[in-house]
Amino acid sequence: MIEKMAFIGAGSMAESILTGILASDFLAKERIYVTNKSDHNRLAFLKDHYAVKQTDDTKEAAAGADVVVIAVKPHDLEDAVTSIKDCLNADQLLISVVAGVSTDAISGLLDQKIPIVRAMPNTSSAVGQSATAVTRGDFAGAGDLQTALALFNTIGTATEVAETSMHTVTAISGSGPAYVYYLVEAMEKAAVQTGLDYDTAHDLITQTIIGAGEMLQTSSLSPSELRDKITSPGGTTQAGLEKLDDHHVQAGVEKCVEHARERSVELGKKL
Numbered sequence: 001m002i003e004k005m006a007f008i009g010a011g012s013m014a015e016s017i018l019t020g021i022l023a024s025d026f027l028a029k030e031r032i033y034v035t036n037k038s039d040h041n042r043l044a045f046l047k048d049h050y051a052v053k054q055t056d057d058t059k060e061a062a063a064g065a066d067v068v069v070i071a072v073k074p075h076d077l078e079d080a081v082t083s084i085k086d087c088l089n090a091d092q093l094l095i096s097v098v099a100g101v102s103t104d105a106i107s108g109l110l111d112q113k114i115p116i117v118r119a120m121p122n123t124s125s126a127v128g129q130s131a132t133a134v135t136r137g138d139f140a141g142a143g144d145l146q147t148a149l150a151l152f153n154t155i156g157t158a159t160e161v162a163e164t165s166m167h168t169v170t171a172i173s174g175s176g177p178a179y180v181y182y183l184v185e186a187m188e189k190a191a192v193q194t195g196l197d198y199d200t201a202h203d204l205i206t207q208t209i210i211g212a213g214e215m216l217q218t219s220s221l222s223p224s225e226l227r228d229k230i231t232s233p234g235g236t237t238q239a240g241l242e243k244l245d246d247h248h249v250q251a252g253v254e255k256c257v258e259h260a261r262e263r264s265v266e267l268g269k270k271l
Ligand SMILES: NC(=O)C1=CN([C@@H]2O[C@H](COP(=O)(O)OP(=O)(O)OC[C@H]3O[C@@H](n4cnc5c(N)ncnc54)[C@H](OP(=O)(O)O)[C@@H]3O)[C@@H](O)[C@H]2O)C=CC1
Pocket: 008, 009, 010, 011, 012, 013, 014, 035, 036, 037, 038, 039, 040, 042, 058, 071, 072, 073, 074, 076, 079, 080, 083, 097, 098, 099, 120, 121, 122, 123, 174, 175
């Protein structure tokens, strides 16, 4: 049973995970500590808004926590881990959501064999819809993995992958929501430019994406087959898709994922 959980880093990702956890009955709010580097207002906001415990002292947050979630930017990871390493022990589970950085690299910052699970959630955790991938480091056992899966299952789906796949996962589902929002921005802009009011455009596009998502999840058809069903010969969809092809959008998206993956590799090497 988890008696105490600490978030080292209190930014967007920590808040998204926190929101998801609190919406489930995984852990009571008074068992959760948040801490960051220097932004006191942010901690005060999280305390006021979610009634979690807050402290300026990363050690105080991590000490005795069954689960310590590291949610800092990759360039802050070394400082963050160094600041808490003296109060960690092998009975605690360290979960890192930091992009790019391997469990081995984090272990290298520690003096003891602390169990580490690396996870890649996304910000849809705030509404319980994250697609999270997890992988365990050398010192994490099956129980640690189960704890991490249980935690991330409260904020969406959670799947174990090989650590070698984490860069790809980061590029598709970690960053993925941003690609969808990018597409929505363009669709909204086009709709408004041709006279539709923004709110109507936003609602129609949002429901279109929710519907397409559910089709992808429940239909036995492939994305390409689903697309074919919408594309009447000589119709509007074909006309639209021809423009996407003219602009090499599919190739652009492939490049986008490739580049995001490469960036994840680079971020891991910087540590
Ligand atoms: N945003 C996303 O969609 C996703 C992000 N991630 C990963 O999550 C991590 C956090 O990202 P995100 O939440 O967006 O980043 P934010 O910039 O929103 O938050 C980073 C947090 O880390 C804190 N911090 C920095 N240094 C330290 C330190 N030494 N000790 C304690 N806290 C520290 C910051 O505190 P202060 O403000 O005081 O400096 C801030 O609260 C990243 O590694 C990212 O790769 C993973 C999946 C998705």
